[in-house]
Amino acid sequence: MSGNYIILMSPAITVPAMIAGEIDYFAGVGPGVASASLSGLPFRAVWVSSDKVSYSLVANPKFKTLQELRGKKIGVTGSLGATNHVSLVIALEKLGMSPKDFNILALPPTEMLRSLESGFLDAASLNPPTLFLALKKGFPNILDIGSLVEMPGGGLTVLAKDIKGKPDEVKRVIRAMQSAKDAMRKSKDKSVELMMRILKMDPESAAATYEVFLKTLSVDGIPTRAGMDNLVKSIQAQGRVVDKKPSFTDVADDRLAKEVAKELGYKVQ
Known part of the structure; x- marks a missing residue:
């Protein structure tokens, strides 16, 4: 058409x-x-x-568990009440935890990684490609939010x-x-090449983003x-x-x- x-x-x-x-x-x-x-x-x-959402919660390496982040500052992108924030809230509630036990702050996307590195934030809810940059810098993945939130x-x-x-x-x-999505799902090499060309990603980040895409997509x-x-x-x-x-x-x-x-x-x- x-x-x-x-x-x-x-x-x-x-x-x-x-x-x-x-x-x-x-x-x-x-x-x-x-x-x-x-x-x-x-x-x-x-x-x-x-x-499913593609967010994960990464934290300062001194924090090993979600429980250790109680009372600590967690960053979300957008505004409080936007998708990132609500996804985190839903995930915490599914795990039997109260979002009120955490100090959740909204920051611009460009400030998230910098705020983690400076120590202003103790943890942050991130999605690709910023998520992969944080992981490369040694910030561990504490919680796969996407696995809990539809x-x-x-x-x-x-x-x-x-x-x-x-x-x-x-x-x-x-x-x-739907056919275009199916083609991407069935052809990793072509999809990764497309991400590298259109989104200007390096090969490693493009391949990692593709794997997240597979986990979050709606099959039908x-x-x-x-x-x-x-x-x-x-x-x-x-x-x-x-x-x-x-x-x-x-x-x-x-x-x-x-x-x-x-x-x-x-x-x-």
């Missing part, structure tokens, strides 16, 4: 552009467009690239009217993205209720739409992704 591709990095730009009919698809599923959906705008996540990352968001009005076209887009691309629920939690943790009890269908529609998955030979419940 052919089409015009426009790079719009921010949901603040994408949301009004979609409402105005200037673009038809947003290649992403995250707090920005989900928040717009919960505010009453007609967006729905129809396909996801990954269903939350979509990347994907496809469309207008609700298009799901009903042009389902065949939406399915073709989903099929193209179907949005899950648990993942979308955690995404909604990340939005409400920022004080937004706290007066609502959103349902899965308020933010996502998994019907077309299920149809595509079945057509591609995946087992779908």
Whole structure:
């Protein structure tokens, strides 16, 4: 299929552009467009690239366990209530620990590694490629947050009217993205080369990022209720739409992704 591709990095730009009919698809599923959906705008996540986050908690080498970090300063990127922070909170709660026992601070991504090295932070929640830089510098991985937290990352968001009005076209887009993801999953060498070329990564970091990609990806691309629920939690943790009890269908529609998955030979419940 052919089409015009426009790079719009921010949901603040994408949301009004979609409402105005200037673009038809947003290649992403995250707090920005989900928040717009919960505010009453007609967006729905129809396909996801990954269903787990890729964050890990690394710490000053003097800390060997998560328990030793109680009362210590842990850095997260973005803002308190954003995906990184909420992922850490969910992981701690799953382990039976109270997030209030830790001093969690929000810092710009560019400051995280420097703050670890200076000792300002005792630990930090990082994702690739910064995660690999920290590991190379000797900061041990204390907790694999991604193994505990189901939350979509990347994907496809469309207008609700298009799901009903042009389902065949939406399915073709989903099929193209799912097929591209499958090709990356099955071809490590080509995927690593692509990361090196596009993302300007060194071979070691690109190979390590690929392995994280394999662990976090959604095999069939179907949005899950648990993942979308955690995404909604990340939005409400920022004080937004706290007066609502959103349902899965308020933010996502998994019907077309299920149809595509079945057509591609995946087992779908």
